[in-house]
Amino acid sequence: xxxxxEVERARAFVEQHGLGRQIVAADDRDSFVCRPHxxxxxxxxxxxxxxxxxxxxGKSMWFETDGGDGPVLGLHLGMAGRMVADVPEAxxxxxxxxxxxxxxxRLALLDKRRLGRAVLNPDLTQxxxxxxxxxxxxxxxxxxxxxxxxxxxxxxxxxxxGVGNLLADETLWQARLSPLRPAGDLSQDELDALRxxxxxxxxxxxxxxxxxxxxVIIGRGRGQRCPRCQTDMERAVVGxxxxxxxxxxxx
DNA sequence: AGCATTGTTTCACA
DNA sequence: TTGTGAAACAATGC
Numbered sequence: 001x002x003x004x005x006e007v008e009r010a011r012a013f014v015e016q017h018g019l020g021r022q023i024v025a026a027d028d029r030d031s032f033v034c035r036p037h038x039x040x041x042x043x044x045x046x047x048x049x050x051x052x053x054x055x056x057x058g059k060s061m062w063f064e065t066d067g068g069d070g071p072v073l074g075l076h077l078g079m080a081g082r083m084v085a086d087v088p089e090a091x092x093x094x095x096x097x098x099x100x101x102x103x104x105x106r107l108a109l110l111d112k113r114r115l116g117r118a119v120l121n122p123d124l125t126q127x128x129x130x131x132x133x134x135x136x137x138x139x140x141x142x143x144x145x146x147x148x149x150x151x152x153x154x155x156x157x158x159x160x161x162g163v164g165n166l167l168a169d170e171t172l173w174q175a176r177l178s179p180l181r182p183a184g185d186l187s188q189d190e191l192d193a194l195r196x197x198x199x200x201x202x203x204x205x206x207x208x209x210x211x212x213x214x215x216v217i218i219g220r221g222r223g224q225r226c227p228r229c230q231t232d233m234e235r236a237v238v239g240x241x242x243x244x245x246x247x248x249x250x251x
Numbered sequence: 252a253g254c255a256t257t258g259t260t261t262c263a264c265a
Numbered sequence: 266t267t268g269t270g271a272a273a274c275a276a277t278g279c
Contacts, residue, residue, distance in 0.1 A: 114276060148270090157258090167257085242256085
C-alpha cells in the first residue's frame with residue numbers, strides 16, 4: 001500500500017509514538033530488510049539513543065537520534081510495510097525490524113512482503129523533491145522533459161519523490177491527462193495544472209487514510225467504468241505497472 | 252496452478 | 266554517457 005500518503009501517516013505515527021523514548025535494543029536480525037548491515041550493527045548503533053525527530057521525503061522516512069548528534073535510522077515501507085507500536089510481537093515473523101524502548105514498549109515495522117528496509121544513515125541524494133511540496137518551476141523542469149510516458153516520469157523517484165502506481169493513476173485521471181503522453185510534450189500550462197492536481201490528490205489521500213481512497217482507485221480493475229463519463233476504463237502497462245485510464249477523457 | 256501485486260535495484264540495450 | 270524498459274527481488278492473495 002505505501003505511497004507518499006501512507007508514508008506520511010506512518011511518519012506522523014512514529015512522531016507520536018516514538019519521539020522521546022529511549023532505545024534499549026533494535027531487532028535487526030532480518031539481514032535482507034537490514035541490508036547491507038550485518039545483524040547487530042543497527043542494534044549497537046542505536047542502543048541508548050533517544051528518537052528526537054521524524055522526517056520524510058517521498059516514500060522515505062528517517063529518524064534522528066539524540067537531537068541530531070546520534071546516528072540516523074532510515075525506514076522504508078516497501079510494498080506492504082506498516083508501523084505498529086506497543087503491541088505484542090506479531091506471529092509468523094512478520095516483524096521485520098523493531099525498536100524496544102526503556103519504558104517496555106516497542107515500535108515495529110510489519111511487512112508480510114519483506115521488501116521494506118531499515119538502514120543507518122540512509123542516502124537520500126538520489127531522491128527528487130517531495131511530490132506534494134515541489135514548486136512550480138522545478139516541477140516544470142523535472143517532469144516536463146524526456147520521451148518516457150508521463151506516468152513513468154511521475155513515478156521516477158529521482159524526478160519527484162512519493163508517487164506510486166495508484167497515486168499516479170488517480171492524479172492523471174483527475175487531471176485528464178493520458179499516462180502514455182511523452183512527458184516532454186506537455187505544455188507549461190498542462191504541467192502547472194498537473195502539479196496542482198497532484199498536490200490535491202496527495203493531500204486528500206493523506207487526510208482520508210491512503211491512496212486506495214482515490215475516486216478512481218475504488219473499484220479499480222476489470223469492468224470498471226470512468227466515474228465521470230461511464231466509458232469502459234482501459235488497461236495498459238506503463239513504466240512496468242498495470243495502468244487504468246479513461247481512453248476518452250485522458251488525452 | 253498460475254498470475255498479479257501499492258516498491259526499489261540492477262542490468263541490458265539503444 | 267544518458268535514458269528507458271524489463272527482470273529480479275520476497276511473499277502473499279485471488
